[in-house]
Amino acid sequence: MVASGVxxxxxxxxxxxxxxxxxxxxxxxxxxxxRGGREVLTSEEVAxxxxxxxxxxxxxxxxxxxxxxxxxxxGNGAGFFLGRPATEITLLDVxxxxxxxxxxxxxxxxxxxxCPVGRGIRPVLTDLYDEATDTFRAALARWTVSDVxxxxxx
Amino acid sequence: MVASGVxxxxxxxxxxxxxxxxxxxxxxxxxxxxRGGREVLTSEEVAxxxxxxxxxxxxxxxxxxxxxxxxxxxGNGAGFFLGRPATEITLLDVxxxxxxxxxxxxxxxxxxxxCPVGRGIRPVLTDLYDEATDTFRAALARWTVSDVxxxxxx
DNA sequence: GTCGAACGTAACAAAGATGGTTGCTTCTGG
DNA sequence: CCAGAAGCAACCATCTTTGTTACGTTCGAC
Numbered sequence: 001m002v003a004s005g006v007x008x009x010x011x012x013x014x015x016x017x018x019x020x021x022x023x024x025x026x027x028x029x030x031x032x033x034x035r036g037g038r039e040v041l042t043s044e045e046v047a048x049x050x051x052x053x054x055x056x057x058x059x060x061x062x063x064x065x066x067x068x069x070x071x072x073x074x075g076n077g078a079g080f081f082l083g084r085p086a087t088e089i090t091l092l093d094v095x096x097x098x099x100x101x102x103x104x105x106x107x108x109x110x111x112x113x114x115c116p117v118g119r120g121i122r123p124v125l126t127d128l129y130d131e132a133t134d135t136f137r138a139a140l141a142r143w144t145v146s147d148v149x150x151x152x153x154x
Numbered sequence: 155m156v157a158s159g160v161x162x163x164x165x166x167x168x169x170x171x172x173x174x175x176x177x178x179x180x181x182x183x184x185x186x187x188x189r190g191g192r193e194v195l196t197s198e199e200v201a202x203x204x205x206x207x208x209x210x211x212x213x214x215x216x217x218x219x220x221x222x223x224x225x226x227x228x229g230n231g232a233g234f235f236l237g238r239p240a241t242e243i244t245l246l247d248v249x250x251x252x253x254x255x256x257x258x259x260x261x262x263x264x265x266x267x268x269c270p271v272g273r274g275i276r277p278v279l280t281d282l283y284d285e286a287t288d289t290f291r292a293a294l295a296r297w298t299v300s301d302v303x304x305x306x307x308x
Numbered sequence: 309g310t311c312g313a314a315c316g317t318a319a320c321a322a323a324g325a326t327g328g329t330t331g332c333t334t335c336t337g338g
Numbered sequence: 339c340c341a342g343a344a345g346c347a348a349c350c351a352t353c354t355t356t357g358t359t360a361c362g363t364t365c366g367a368c
Contacts, residue, residue, distance in 0.1 A: 018259040018326090021279055025261070029271045042343065049269040050261065053328055058344065075336025078343045091282065101325095103257055103290070105172040107179070107204065108356070115203040117183045120306035125175055128245065128302070132293035136257070139286035148282070152274035172355085196314060207357055212315065229365025232314045262327070 019098040022060050024091060025050050027145045028152060030070065031086040040079035060098060067097035086149065092141035103136065104129045173252040177214050178245060179204050181299045182306060184224065185240040194233035214252060221251035240303065246295035257290065258283045 029049045033041050043054040043061065050057065061080050064070045071083045082089070106125060111118035180200045187195050197208040197215065204211065215234050218224045225237045236243070260279060265272035 017257075018262055020258050021260050024279060025265065025271060025275055028275060029269065032271055044343085049266050049272050051263055051266045051272065052261075054343095055329075055346090056327065058346090059327095062345075072344060073336090074334080074342095074344050076338060076340090076342060078336080080344090103171075104174050106175050107206075108172055109205055111179065112203050112205045115183065117179060117186055117303070117306055118203050118205065121179055121182060121302070124302055124305045125178060127305075128294075128297055132290050135289040135293045136286050139289045140282075143282055148275070148278055149271070151278045151281075152271055198314080208314090209317090209358070210356070212317090216316075226315060227365090228313095228315050228363080230311090230313060230367055232365080234315090 017099050017101070019060065019063075020091070020095050022050055022052070022056065023064055023094050023098045024145065024148060026057060026061060026080075027064070027069065027082070027086070027089060027094065028149045030080065030082050031145055031149050032153075034082065034086075040073060040077070040081045042079040046080070063098045064094070067093065069093060069097055086146040087144050089145045090141045091143045091145075091148070092137050094145075095137070095140050102129065103133050171253050171255070173214065173217075174245070174249050176204055176206070176210065177218055177248050177252045178299065178302060180211060180215060180234075181218070181223065181236070181240070181243060181248065182303045184234060184236050185299055185303050186307075188236065188240075194227060194231070194235045196233040200234070217252045218248070221247065223247060223251055240300035241298050243299045244295045245297045245299075245302070246291050248299075249291070249294050256283065257287050 026046045026049075029046055030041055033039075033045075043057040046061070047054040047057045061070055061072065065072055065080075065083070068083050069089050070080050072078070072080050104125075106122055111121065113119045180203075183200055183203045184195055187193075187199075197211040200215070201208040201211045215224050215226065219226050219234075219237070222237050223243050224234050226232070226234050258279075260276055265275065267273045
């Protein structure tokens with residue numbers, strides 16, 4: 001990371017998912033370039049804006065490609081471009097494409113089934129977590145990559 | 155690790171937060187014991203239901219204690235008991251007490267500020283993430299430890 | 309007062325996840 | 339054919355999380 005040394009880095013550390021951020025940034029940049037007449041960008045070019053390694057971008061855009069959000073062209077003059085209009089790509093699509101992990105997890109090891117709580121708590125929490133996660137998803141679904149770009153440029 | 159008993163591994167792995175689950179389980183168990191006439195439980199007793207180590211429970215309940223959700227008594231006959239009625243402890247309280255991490259993170263290292271997207275994306279994503287996180291919190295706030303226990307026993 | 313049960317914590321190990329990096333393979337338009 | 343770029347595997351370093359041991363601290367019971 002950052003070569004090491006003084007850790008100019010800034011936030012270092014961290015644990016939470018920054019994958020949605022990376023992917024959203026890449027998509028917004030692709031859309032801005034498209035509006036400027038450049039349909040296709042290489043992973044190097046995207047990496048320059050996100051300020052990370054091109055491989056990281058290829059990995060991220062690979063996830064998005066699997067979900068149909070971008071398309072990769074290979075061979076000479078290769079690169080990535082949006083798989084569908086930026087107005088039709090929501091942040092929920094992005095989240096689903098890159099972040100399969102649940103927001104909250106159950107116990108790592110099975111609780112004690114001889115205890116009433118241990119026996120019944122898992123389906124209950126699963127339900128509540130799903131409910132909360134659904135509202136989170138709904139909130140992400142309200143914003144498209146196009147919206148994000150508009151707000152950035154505003 | 156493992157060392158002790160069989161522990162039947164089970165799900166091992168995982169990365170997401172199971173701290174809310176551990177804490178909610180402990181609180182539900184404390185409330186059930188209280189209804190049965192046992193006001194105070196030791197970390198060993200709670201650990202037996204959650205099926206983990208007593209230190210893990212002490213750490214978790216330590217977080218809850220700092221938030222006022224439980225109280226610890228020391229000395230002889232020590233243990234933990236609810237800091238306020240189970241009907242007044244929501245899962246949001248629990249989440250705030252044990253899980254300070256944001257659900258989604260921004261870039262690890264500062265994006266390229268010479269790019270319009272790199273320059274403007276962070277406050278925009280911060281806003282959107284906050285909005286989505288607020289709906290998540292609101293969903294957690296709708297359930298109390300008492301509700302959870304009722305559903306477990308139902 | 310002493311005693312001991314249980315909390316509070318520090319220190320450490322094993323396991324995963326993540327980001328970063330290098331290097332090599334594969335594809336494909338010109 | 340060839341060069342440019344995606345795809346991908348293999349590593350490394352760092353961080354987080356759970357689990358475990360060990361030990362100091364507190365405080366009611368006696």
